[in-house]
Amino acid sequence: MIFFFIILLQCLSLTTAQQPYVGTSTTDCSVIDNSTSVFGYSCNGLNRTCLTYVIFRSTPPFSTVASISSLFSVNASLLSSLNNAATTFSTDQQVIIPLTCSCSGNYSQSNLTYTIRQGDSYFRVANDTLQGLSTCQALERQNNASSQSLFPGMRILVPIRCACPTAKQVSEDGVNYLASYTVVFGDTVDIISQRFGVETSKTLEANQMSFDDAGVFPFTTVLVPLQKPPSNLNSITPPPPPPAPVSPNGNKPKRTWVYVLVGILGGALVLSVIGAAMFCMLKKVSRKKQEPGILDSFTAKKTTISYQESDFDPLDGLSGMVVDTLKVYKFHELQSATSDFTSSSSVGGSGYIGKINGDGAMIKKMEGNASEEINLLSKLNHFNIIRLSGFCFHEGDWYLVYEHASNGTLSDWIYAKSSLLSLTQRLQIALDIATGLNYLHNFADPPYVHRDLTSGNIFLDSEFRGKIGNLGLARSTEIDGDYVLTKHVEGTRGYLAPEYLEHGLVSTKLDVYAFGVVVLEIVTGKEASELKKEIDGGNDLEEFLVSGSFLPEGLVSFVVRLVMDCLKRDHLNRPSMDEIVLSLSKILTASKSWESSY
Structure with missing residues (x-):
């Protein structure tokens, strides 16, 4: 004892x-x-x-x-x-x-x-x-x-x-x-x-x-x-007053009762500690068996889902953390935000823009199981990754609600509106993309490969800062390893690396190759399909950029070196995204100096 x-x-x-x-x-x-x-x-x-x-x-x-x-x-x-x-x-x-x-x-x-x-x-x-x-x-x-x-x-x-x-x-x-x-x-x-x-x-x-x-x-x-996110830090609650001191008592018999009382309280404290420890252990076990109460409350609301003939539960694939951190929208909220998904709110395909509680939002309608993408996006919190704010499930379809990128996609600006973006803006967007990919590759838990990086999947906010979106094809490198072979090649032609097209090899260097193509699009204003002829044809890339890009002559060699490294046929010789971030930071600094001199 x-x-x-x-x-x-x-x-x-x-x-x-x-x-x-x-x-x-x-x-x-x-x-x-x-x-x-x-x-x-x-x-x-x-x-x-x-x-x-x-x-x-x-x-x-x-x-x-x-x-x-x-x-x-x-x-x-x-x-x-x-x-x-x-x-x-x-x-x-x-x-x-x-x-x-x-x-x-x-x-x-x-x-x-x-x-x-x-x-x-x-x-x-x-x-x-x-x-x-x-x-x-x-x-x-x-x-x-x-x-x-x-x-x-x-x-x-x-x-x-x-x-x-x-x-x-x-x-x-x-x-x-x-x-x-x-x-x-x-x-x-x-x-x-x-x-x-x-x-x-x-x-x-x-x-x-x-x-x-x-x-x-x-x-x-x-x-x-x-235990909870911080709030109301600008008002401090004064500390509680100290307990009143116990007056000394010279009566010896009464002091005996003090000892007895201390003994009782001490024993009660020990029993409380033991009881609390057992309660925590039982609570820990119960947590493994069920999700938190907030998930239960949402499950009770899902009677509106018209899947009465099936045992399908849209929440089965979602972690409890997802429901805690993301807003679960009601379908009528999205209808109201998009004027009932009219063509005027459509931005092509299954995308819509609208306003929810006065804030702009992008809404993406998805068929099939979207739980993997929701689970992934709920874990990511980075300025250069498009933020998922919530979701809705209605009659077999998922609706994902993202932060609003008021300037649309990068592809909207580097082709039709190419003359409106300054050189510094273009290089800042390139650095934003690189920073977002570096986060996915090295800092997300677990790390991910995007697998479908294109200029159409880069969104621009009101300040023309780049944010990576559409992570539906993203693959975890922790689960699959740094290199994995697949027979199911997916993605957008023109951006896919040779080892992926020929052998189905997936690694972070797949994103590095696609990034090189996107940078070429950014500095030339030409689409990937046009650039592919230059890349595959073995033409002099530096000469091509001098004659067909927005780059000043002094910066061409730096960008050419970066792009050529990204597009190397042997994926092992391509740089990592953290190396690319450092290189682009220096190029952007030089660009600002060049622009300020004119």
């Missing part, structure tokens, strides 16, 4: 820390000891990719929905909705920003791109612009360039500090998110915890801290374990 209580006490005192607190190491860029996590938090979460939140304080020039969404590459309408803000934030307002956190090597991070301004250094970007959400050490390591080599207009990669909950945090504490909070003067772990409505002890555990050593410093991040 004594042994049992010793083990129980050890278990109660055991703390499986999530990550070490970075301390003041970020203020000295020469410190590279990773025991302080200056490069980033360790990749030790239950999942390699997760939805996370970071807290950013609005300050000029980043004090509007547009400027902050652009800085962090998040959807503006989503940011506005999450923070109940129309267009602007008040100065020093805490802004909740949703990001996708993924493992990159040994570290968890969310990757952004940032354009260097006059006077910027890694230290200034990390601590001034990003308020400690990155570190100068991580920036230098990510970009493999010194702070002295930075120049205005240069594009750099920025790793934002984030982490995914550990298995212990998920199973024992019900933690679903770890919010990255940037410390300001006057903050304490207790105040931070109160702001989020969590126990101080849990925040300390998450940051490998103790009550005796709980000092935090400005421009550093503290991970806050949350």
